[in-house]
Amino acid sequence: MSLLSDIAVPIAKLVNMKKYKEKDFLNPRRDTDFLNKKNFDKSLNTHEQFIDGFQVLTVFSNKSSNKHVIFLHGGAYVMRAVRAHKNIIEKLVKTYHLKITFIDYPLAPENTVEKAHKVVMDTYEKITEQYKDDEFYLFGDSSGGGLALSFLQRLKGKKELPFPSKTVLMSPWVDVSMTNEEIKDFEEKDPILPLNGLIVTGKQFAGDLDVKNPLISPIYGNMDNLGEIFLIFGTNEILYPDCLKLSDMLEIAVGTTVEIKIGENLCHDWILAPLKESEETVNEIGDFFANMLNSF
Numbered sequence: 599m600s601l602l603s604d605i606a607v608p609i610a611k612l613v614n615m616k617k618y619k620e621k622d623f624l625n626p627r628r629d630t631d632f633l634n635k636k637n638f639d640k641s642l643n644t645h646e647q648f649i650d651g652f653q654v655l656t657v658f659s660n661k662s663s664n665k666h667v668i669f670l671h672g673g674a675y676v677m678r679a680v681r682a683h684k685n686i687i688e689k690l691v692k693t694y695h696l697k698i699t700f701i702d703y704p705l706a707p708e709n710t711v712e713k714a715h716k717v718v719m720d721t722y723e724k725i726t727e728q729y730k731d732d733e734f735y736l737f738g739d740s741s742g743g744g745l746a747l748s749f750l751q752r753l754k755g756k757k758e759l760p761f762p763s764k765t766v767l768m769s770p771w772v773d774v775s776m777t778n779e780e781i782k783d784f785e786e787k788d789p790i791l792p793l794n795g796l797i798v799t800g801k802q803f804a805g806d807l808d809v810k811n812p813l814i815s816p817i818y819g820n821m822d823n824l825g826e827i828f829l830i831f832g833t834n835e836i837l838y839p840d841c842l843k844l845s846d847m848l849e850i851a852v853g854t855t856v857e858i859k860i861g862e863n864l865c866h867d868w869i870l871a872p873l874k875e876s877e878e879t880v881n882e883i884g885d886f887f888a889n890m891l892n893s894f
Contacts, residue, residue, distance in 0.1 A: 618674075623795040626676040626705070633671075633679045633700055639688050649721050653702040656725070657691050665887055666697040666732035668722060668762070670749075672740025672769070672867055674796060675706050675714075675803040682870035683739075686880055694884035697732065699725050703745070710805030711745075711814040718749055726760050735887055736765040740867045743770025748816035750824055764826045766883050769867040772817040773840045774800025775809040780839035788836040790866050796836070817844055823853035828886045830879060832864035857886070 631637075635644040635655055645656040669687065671679040679702070687698045701721050704713045726734060738746030747770055753761055776797050785793050804814050812819030817840060827848055831841035848856040859882070861868060861875065869876045869883075 620795040623676050623799045630678050632681045632684050650717050652717050654721050656699045658697040659691055661695045662697045663695050664732045667735045667737050669698050669700045670738040670742035670745050672742045674799045675741045676799050690884050694888045706802035711803050734760055734762045736762045739768035741771045743767040744772050751819040766828045768830045772844050773815045778839045784836045784838050787834045791836045821847045821851035827856040830859045832861035835866035
């Protein structure tokens, strides 16, 4: 387990990040398109397809290896990917010679988690068929991290599909019920995420399912046989108690190994902010996928 401790003030104050309000989640923007293939570095190759009407974009370079990352973005299940997500994808492709497939999965309130899982599973089946010689990994941040973990749990029952040997979970939202009693101690510490807004979007995305169903809250699922996990989260985020609980569960799981990085005084999903700590962490993620992180 590693711990960042060289930053003395919350990340939000350094980059003028604001705390979302519940209303920000109730009327999410749909006019952003940062993951448009036209926005990527022209030195990179892109292959775009649509599955059930949702964008699936594979980004690679002429030097890309067969290490292929399926990427699920964060945004409380209601927001589209941001520019920083695109920048991270470019960095991992250009520096670590990975292939990255981004899935613009269905969001609430228009859709629920069951629709999202269908699109992600259909995409995974198609991508693994199209790139038969590749080794597959998962990467999700925030809500995308929760979706990645629940999807990983589902894949254990799909013996006909290749299982991702490595998964990165960045500040994963693993319990949308937000019922952990310790959350109240972190509500004021978190400079970005509002408790009420998360409760609203969690219920929206759950649809007819119980909010503690492992399909949307994977902390209630089985953590055995999930391969190698790199779990990253900060002490100044409202999800800290659940991430800490998840780390304990992963450490005792059978057939699962976990590397944990905790950012002292760092807030939720800090890799999206322009800080040296963000660059350091993205590089560690690249090292993990490229077999250069020697922590296991």
